[in-house]
Amino acid sequence: MIRLCFRLKAVMIAVLLVFACVSCTNRQNEEHTVDATYEASKEEMRKVYEEYEGKELxxxxxxxxxxxxxxxxxxxxxxxxxxxxxxxxxxxxxxxxxxxxxxxxxxxxxxxxxxxxxxxxxxxxxxxxxxxxxxxxxxxxxxxxxxxxxxxxxxxxxxxxxxxxxxxxxxxxxxxxxxxxxxxxxxxxxxxxxxxxxxxxxxxxxxxxxxxxxxxxxxxxxxxxxxxxxxxxxxxxxxxxxxxxxxxxxxxxxxxxxxxxxxxxxxxxxxxxxxxxxxxxxxxxxxxxxxxxxxxxxxxxxxxxxxxxxxxxxxxxxxxxxxxxxxxxxxxxxxxxxxxxxxxxxxAMKGVYLDYDHKAFMVVNFDEAFKKAISDNLIVESYKEVSSVESDGEFLIGCFENDGKTGLYVMNFRKTEEDESVLKIVLSQNKDYKVWGAEGLVQMGRNSEISVSLLPSDACFVEIG
Missing domain, CATH: 3.20.20.80 (Glycosidases)
Structure with a gap:
């Protein structure tokens, strides 16, 4: 009888350990999924683009x-x-x-x-x-x-x-x-x-x-x-x-x-x-x-x-x-x-920015005269989950909001014929994002950094979250 009790206890402990391990593994998988980075395939982006009705500017x-x-x-x-x-x-x-x-x-x-x-x-x-x-x-x-x-x-x-x-x-x-x-x-x-x-x-x-x-x-x-x-x-x-x-x-x-x-x-x-x-x-x-x-x-x-x-x-x-x-x-x-x-x-951007309201600007390598032309209260160094923006080029970034969701209208401010400039958007943590441009939905994924490449005077709209 004593021996049987010990066996039951051993079995129960083993079962509990299994449940604990499975639970821990599930939590780890959930955490990994939440924090994981990914880049959507062209097929995924095509499907999302076709299903998005949008609006016409x-x-x-x-x-x-x-x-x-x-x-x-x-x-x-x-x-x-x-x-x-x-x-x-x-x-x-x-x-x-x-x-x-x-x-x-x-x-x-x-x-x-x-x-x-x-x-x-x-x-x-x-x-x-x-x-x-x-x-x-x-x-x-x-x-x-x-x-x-x-x-x-x-x-x-x-x-x-x-x-x-x-x-x-x-x-x-x-x-x-x-x-x-x-x-x-x-x-x-x-x-x-x-x-x-x-x-x-x-x-x-x-x-x-x-x-x-x-x-x-x-x-x-x-x-x-x-x-x-x-x-x-x-x-x-x-x-x-x-x-x-x-x-x-x-x-x-x-x-x-x-x-x-x-x-x-x-x-x-x-x-x-x-x-x-x-x-x-x-x-x-x-x-x-x-x-x-x-x-x-x-x-x-x-x-x-x-x-x-x-x-x-x-x-x-x-x-x-x-x-x-x-x-x-x-x-x-x-x-x-x-x-x-x-x-x-x-x-091609399907008016995705039309539901967003303009809130502020971030600038990169922006001419001081142009910067002064914008109201002082509109210039910010960071915006919500956007920690910073970095580039060797010249950019004007409109910060927008729609029901708490952040949008960025990113404009390459160069005004002469040159090569594309790349802007890196640094976020405080991994976030889902979409990038809309002249070819439609051009990027989609999850990351703490988003890079966009634009010709002079060209623009795109980045949805975050």
Whole structure:
């Protein structure tokens, strides 16, 4: 009996030891799994990419196809299909009422090609009857998503525009974006403000008063950096960074999304056969302009301009020559291909960054003048689980957040044709990550370090966690 008890005890001890060993092994395996690093295969990334529905960044244009190019509905449909082919999915349309059916054809063509429309009311907002006629002609179309009351208003108009905005919302409903595209920060002082608010610049005051009095649904502006003299590029880019910083801060303060126009044309005049004016950006310069807007958190960007003007159109609003993506006669220019290529790369990221809110910046080897152009409170050395960023190149990294999850919009800030630069992102511990770029989902895995390689002015979006 004693011997039997000893045997039972021995068996029980052995069983307990086995359970203990298995439990310990399981814990070790769990810990190893949690802490393990891995790199996803192309097949894994392809599956994740295909299953991710995403969103489409709204990429617009100013100055769509003109009347002489849209004599029939078939003409209009073909022209708007050409817009879609360029990766453009939104068009600013003048509310021209005496137009021989041009506005109606425009709306039908946009609906057919799944293109959104912003109706520009600049020519009619001050005329009560014309204003309501324009809104009634457009508000019931599924293509129309908003109204630009007037382009580049001076501060003295803000009170009037606030009243127009209220009437527009009452008449059309709350489902439409109502806003005004604003002046850049290099506009004349007299259009910005009579007196700056204490502690603010004149441009910051302009933004503040506009938001308070007009209450827009989006804070939108234009700023064009590429003049005819390349030696001014750095100074103009500095102004663009300051402009983006101010718009970003005003948008964050009032919880309003932001957007801006990109330079996709040149304007000026020919004098004795020689061009005098701004210049067309090349591929690198246009890509730089696009990514600079997105790294600041813009939720939409648009192109100024699409359809060229040569002074022969009686409906041309501004004198001079404007050369964009399509000639006045309707032929594609090299700029069309540049824009289409960049839009294809941007759309490949499936708008993954659109659900994220901009919070801060990290910079690497960043020019001090450019650094000073960004608000001091936005520059950080580290961000949440991102301990540091390292590179021999020059990078501007936008830090974003979505429900506690970190995102980084990584932009190679080099502005000249050079080789790719590599950025190493160092995390406080192993984390799951995805890298979205011009080819879609280009990296996925788990690690405490993430390396991305980018051409000058190119960008990618890194999701962490």
């Amino acid at each position: 709204l990429i617009g244009l100013w100055e769509g196809p003109r009347k002489h190019a849209m004599k029939t509905q078939e003409d209009a449909d073909a022209r708007y299909a050409e817009i879609r082919e360029a990766g453009i999915n939104m068009v600013y349309v003048y509310a021209e009422l005496d137009d021989d059916g041009w506005l109606e054809k425009t709306i039908k063509a946009a609906e057919k090609n799944n293109i959104r429309l912003i109706i520009d009311l600049s020519a009619v907002y001050a005329n009560r009857d014309a204003f309501y006629e324009a809104v009634d002609k457009t508000k019931d179309s599924k293509a129309v998503i908003g109204y630009n009351i007037v382009d580049e208003p001076g501060h003295k108009l803000f009170g009037t525009l606030g009243n127009v905005r209220t009437k527009l919302k009452e008449h059309a409903g709350d489902d439409y974006l109502v806003f005004c595209n604003l002046f850049p920060n290099y506009a004349a002082d007299y259009v910005l403000t009579d007196e700056p608010i204490e502690g603010m610049t004149k441009y910051q005051t302009y933004l503040e008063l506009f938001v308070q009095k007009v209450k827009p649904d989006i804070l939108h502006f234009d700023n064009y950096p590429y003049t005819g003299d390349k030696s001014t590029d750095n100074a103009r880019i500095l102004k663009l960074i300051e402009n983006l910083s101010d718009v970003r801060n005003a948008g964050a303060k009032y919880n309003i999304p932001i957007g801006g126009f990109l330079q996709s044309c040149r304007w000026g005049n020919y004098q004795n056969g020689n061009w005098s004016g701004t210049r067309l950006p090349n591929e690198l310069e246009y890509r730089f302009d696009m990514n600079l807007h997105l790294v600041f958190g813009c939720k939409t960007v648009s192109n100024f301009l699409y359809w060229s003007r040569d002074g022969s159109d009686p409906g041309q609003r501004m004198p001079g020559h404007f050369e964009g993506l399509i000639t006045y006669q309707g032929e594609r220019t090299p700029m069309y291909d540049i824009v289409r290529k960049q839009n294809t790369a941007i759309h």
